[in-house]
Amino acid sequence: MKRAVVVSFEDEIRRVIYAKVRGENIIVDDALVLKDEQFDDFLLKEKTKEFIIVSSFKDFFQETILVPPTKKKFIKMLLEVEIKKRSQFKDFSFLYVILGEKIVEHRRMKEVFVFAVKNEDIKAIIDRFILQGKVVKAIYPDIFSIANLVDSKMSFLCISETNLNKNMFLIKNGAIQFIRVVQSKEKGIRDIDIQSINMTINYCRQTLKINPDAIMLLGSLCGNYNVTTDTSIPIASCLPHRMPLIRDGSLYLDFNIPLSALFIPKERDINLLTKEYKNLFRTSLFLRYATALFLALTIIGTGYIGYRGKNIIELKNRLDFIKENLPDVRNTLTTYNMKRIELAGYMPFVTSLRNAAAIPDMRKFLSLLSELKTDNIRIDYMSITTADDILHVELKGSAKTDDYVTIQTHYQKFIDSMASLKCGIKSQGLNFRDKSFHVEITWGFQKIGDFPGRKSQ
Amino acid sequence: MIYRELKKPFILYLIAGIVLSAIIVSVIVFAKYEKSLLDTKNKLEFIRINASKAEQASIAIDSAIKRINSLLPSYYYSKSHKEIILLALDDIKTTIRGADIAITNFDDKAGEMILPVNISISVNNYVQLVNNIGYLQSLSFPYFDIENMVIENAAGKPLGGTICKIEGSLRMPAERLRGKK
Numbered sequence: 107m108k109r110a111v112v113v114s115f116e117d118e119i120r121r122v123i124y125a126k127v128r129g130e131n132i133i134v135d136d137a138l139v140l141k142d143e144q145f146d147d148f149l150l151k152e153k154t155k156e157f158i159i160v161s162s163f164k165d166f167f168q169e170t171i172l173v174p175p176t177k178k179k180f181i182k183m184l185l186e187v188e189i190k191k192r193s194q195f196k197d198f199s200f201l202y203v204i205l206g207e208k209i210v211e212h213r214r215m216k217e218v219f220v221f222a223v224k225n226e227d228i229k230a231i232i233d234r235f236i237l238q239g240k241v242v243k244a245i246y247p248d249i250f251s252i253a254n255l256v257d258s259k260m261s262f263l264c265i266s267e268t269n270l271n272k273n274m275f276l277i278k279n280g281a282i283q284f285i286r287v288v289q290s291k292e293k294g295i296r297d298i299d300i301q302s303i304n305m306t307i308n309y310c311r312q313t314l315k316i317n318p319d320a321i322m323l324l325g326s327l328c329g330n331y332n333v334t335t336d337t338s339i340p341i342a343s344c345l346p347h348r349m350p351l352i353r354d355g356s357l358y359l360d361f362n363i364p365l366s367a368l369f370i371p372k373e374r375d376i377n378l379l380t381k382e383y384k385n386l387f388r389t390s391l392f393l394r395y396a397t398a399l400f401l402a403l404t405i406i407g408t409g410y411i412g413y414r415g416k417n418i419i420e421l422k423n424r425l426d427f428i429k430e431n432l433p434d435v436r437n438t439l440t441t442y443n444m445k446r447i448e449l450a451g452y453m454p455f456v457t458s459l460r461n462a463a464a465i466p467d468m469r470k471f472l473s474l475l476s477e478l479k480t481d482n483i484r485i486d487y488m489s490i491t492t493a494d495d496i497l498h499v500e501l502k503g504s505a506k507t508d509d510y511v512t513i514q515t516h517y518q519k520f521i522d523s524m525a526s527l528k529c530g531i532k533s534q535g536l537n538f539r540d541k542s543f544h545v546e547i548t549w550g551f552q553k554i555g556d557f558p559g560r561k562s563q
Numbered sequence: 564m565i566y567r568e569l570k571k572p573f574i575l576y577l578i579a580g581i582v583l584s585a586i587i588v589s590v591i592v593f594a595k596y597e598k599s600l601l602d603t604k605n606k607l608e609f610i611r612i613n614a615s616k617a618e619q620a621s622i623a624i625d626s627a628i629k630r631i632n633s634l635l636p637s638y639y640y641s642k643s644h645k646e647i648i649l650l651a652l653d654d655i656k657t658t659i660r661g662a663d664i665a666i667t668n669f670d671d672k673a674g675e676m677i678l679p680v681n682i683s684i685s686v687n688n689y690v691q692l693v694n695n696i697g698y699l700q701s702l703s704f705p706y707f708d709i710e711n712m713v714i715e716n717a718a719g720k721p722l723g724g725t726i727c728k729i730e731g732s733l734r735m736p737a738e739r740l741r742g743k744k
Contacts (some may be wrong), residue, residue: 236568386569393572400579407586414593421600428607433614442617445624452631454674454736455704459634461675461734462706469697476689490712 111154114248114364115161115231117269120145123364124154132368137361149238155394159245160367161231162268166247167193167200167222168285170314172208172215181218189222197225199378201250203281219283221247228378241387244367244377249275251376252324252366253282255344261316263307264344265295266324266363272299274306278316294330295323304338325362466497471549479523482507482516483543496550499529505541513541521545634704639740645669648678648733651705659695661685676737680707682729686714692727705735 108128114121122138140148169192173184185202189195200222208217228245235242252266253275261278270290276283286309288302303321310316321341323331328343370376379387468490475488487502505513517536524531524547532546636647648669656664663683670677682699686692692714699707709731717726 239568239571389569390572393569393576397572397576397579400576400583404579404583404586407583407590411586411589411593414590414597418593418597418600421597421604425600425604425607428604428611432607432611433618435610435614438614438617438621442621445621445628448628449624451740452628454738455631455635455740458675458706458734458736459703462703462708465700465706465708467700468709468712469693469700472689472693472696476693486716488714490709492708492710 109154110158110368111152111156112158112160112364112367114361114367115159116248116363117162117271118142119269120148121361121364122148123361125365125368127368132365134361134365139360146234146238149235149240152238152240155239156241156243156391157235158243158367159231159235160248160251160363161228161245162248162271162273162363163223163227165224165227166285167195167198168220170205170217170219170284172210173218175207175214175216181216185218185220189220193222195222195224198222199225199228199380201247201376201378205278205281205283219281221250221282221285223247223378225380228380228383232379232383236386241390242379242383243387245379246367246370246376247378248363249273249285250282251370252363253277254369254371254374255324255362255366256280256322260319262320262322263303263310263318263339264322264324265303265327267293267327269293272302272327274303276310276314276316276318277322283316284310284314293326295327295333297333297335300333300335300337307338326359328359464495466492466495466550468492468497471497471499474527474549477523477527479516479519481519482512483520496548499547499549501543501545501547503543505536505543508541510538513538517543635740636704639704644676644735644737644739648676648705648735651702651707651733652678652680655680655682655699655702655707658698659684662695671737674737675734676705678705678733680729680731680733682727682731684727684729685717686725686727696729699729699731702733705733708732708734 108126110125110127112123112125118141120140120142122140123134124136126133126135138148167189171185171188171192173181173188176184181204182202185200189198189200200220202221203219205217205219208215231245232242248268249266253264256262256264256277257280258277259279261276261283264275264277266273270293272288272290272295273285274288275285286306288299288306290296290299290302307318307321310318318339320339321337323341323343331343471490482505483503484506485501485503487500489500491498505517507513507516514536521531521534524545527549529547529549532548534543534545536543636650638650639647642650652664652666656662659682661684665681665683667679670679684692684695696709696712699709709729711730713728714725715728717724
């Protein structure tokens with residue numbers, strides 16, 4: 107939701123409205139009426155930085171000018187020259203509306219309505235804001251601003267009021283064609299004003315060749331109409347359908363001009379703010395937002411520093427604690443190195459012990475041999491050799507029976523019992539001629555099932 | 564000159580910019596300082612842990628040296644290597660009664676002092692034989708390395724009158740230990 111503050115400069119009166127703009131909806135929060143002498147004090151106290159101005163310019167130049175068809179930027183240059191020539195204004199800002207094309211002396215010309223204001227008048231208003239450090243987003247002529255409220259394809263002679271002056275302007279297809287400011291004796295519409303209105307209608311018909319369909323009263327004039335004579339065309343009051351939720355109708359009519367500034371479409375360029383001022387305010391806004399951003403980042407950075415500072419304090423405390431509890435590293439390392447050197451002196455002994463431990467346990471093997479099934483089997487010779495952590499064993503013997511079947515049976519049992527002792531049988535043989543046998547086995551520390559010398563029978 | 568009005572906002576902008584720059588520099592300095600402290604802390608923790616490990620290793624080495632010293636015979640530092648080996652040989656002779664022990668010359672091989680020993684034992688009892696072999700293998704300093712063992716009938720007699728021939732060696736480190744005496 108965007109907040110907008112509009113100030114309307116109407117002669118000696120300043121009307122201020124505070125509104126919120128949300129999409130197409132406008133909510134007016136507050137409205138003030140100030141005298142000119144109170145206005146500087148108001149600006150000083152007001153916290154809002156950005157303002158939109160609607161001003162009723164006393165001295166302006168308006169005319170319909172014919173220019174040859176050309177590009178838009180050239181039109182602006184041509185118009186500037188023409189205005190200078192016709193208005194005698196030296197330094198001015200102007201608005202223009204291309205009304206259409208016209209054939210003049212067999213030449214096609216563009217008909218352009220121009221509205222020019224002296225820059226010194228604009229400066230006089232804006233400088234008051236600048237002095238208080240405020241930013242002016244736009245300055246609209248009141249007639250152009252209020253004309254936005256009349257959104258019709260018909261042609262209307264619109265009449266608004268600024269103090270005692272009656273602003274009459276002709277609108278056709280939504281574009282201002284002509285402006286006339288008439289001084290009146292009192293506020294509101296009276297019989298004398300009707301005469302002026304009728305004269306203006308005649309001017310429109312005769313000179314401009316436009317026949318207004320109706321008269322449209324704007325602003326406070328809607329509620330202050332007291333006449334006995336009729337106008338030549340119908341007359342109506344403008345209470346736009348776009349503002350149906352007005353709590354106090356008269357309030358709306360009084361603040362019609364500043365309110366109208368909030369209805370100006372973005373594409374309608376009726377801002378009289380000079381390029382110089384636009385740059386000034388753009389720079390000012392940039393500096394303000396950048397300063398705000400820097401401050402926000404400073405706050406975040408300060409917070410971050412605080413967080414890091416806390417971590418640093420904790421780390422330093424931790425470091426102090428570690429340093430206090432750190433053992434005498436030099437002494438520890440010296441001791442450790444001395445111990446290592448001392449241990450190195452024992453290494454031959456350790457190696458010797460390892461070698462001794464690497465010898466297969468022959469005693470265990472001999473104990474296991476007593477479990478062999480040696481029925482009718484006699485072992486005559488046994489040789490045990492140690493090599494590579496394994497015992498290589500050679501057994502020789504003979505059977506003690508003459509029965510061949512018994513010899514074979516008992517020999518097989520003998521071999522099987524050897525296998526059950528986790529012995530790896532490398533070779534074996536039974537000779538029936540002399541009943542002798544020969545077995546070569548290996549035995550070591552290997553795990554069951556992982557015995558390198560074992561062979562299947 | 565309307566731009567004169569920008570003086571105050573510009574000064575504020577400048578001050579805010581300078582303050583922000585100082586804050587950014589401080590943030591960088593603080594972050595780097597914190598990182599450096601963190602590194603120091605990690606290194607000190609590493610040193611503390613390693614010092615503790617070194618202390619424990621020293622204790623473990625001490626303990627290992629004590630164990631090694633306990634394995635050494637009491638006369639290790641007072642006698643020569645040859646004497647120690649021969650003392651072990653005498654001990655074998657005493658323990659395995661009736662053993663016929665033959666030795667050759669001392670030899671130095673792979674950093675060990677070796678005394679080749681051939682033992683012949685008359686086997687009257689298999690259990691006794693197993694115990695004798697167990698005894699030989701239980702020697703630790705010097706240790707007895709059995710290279711070959713043959714059990715066979717003596718002059719064609721059955722196993723009851725067999726003889727066991729053991730070829731082996733008594734071995735100990737050739738280099739004298741540099742440990743405390």
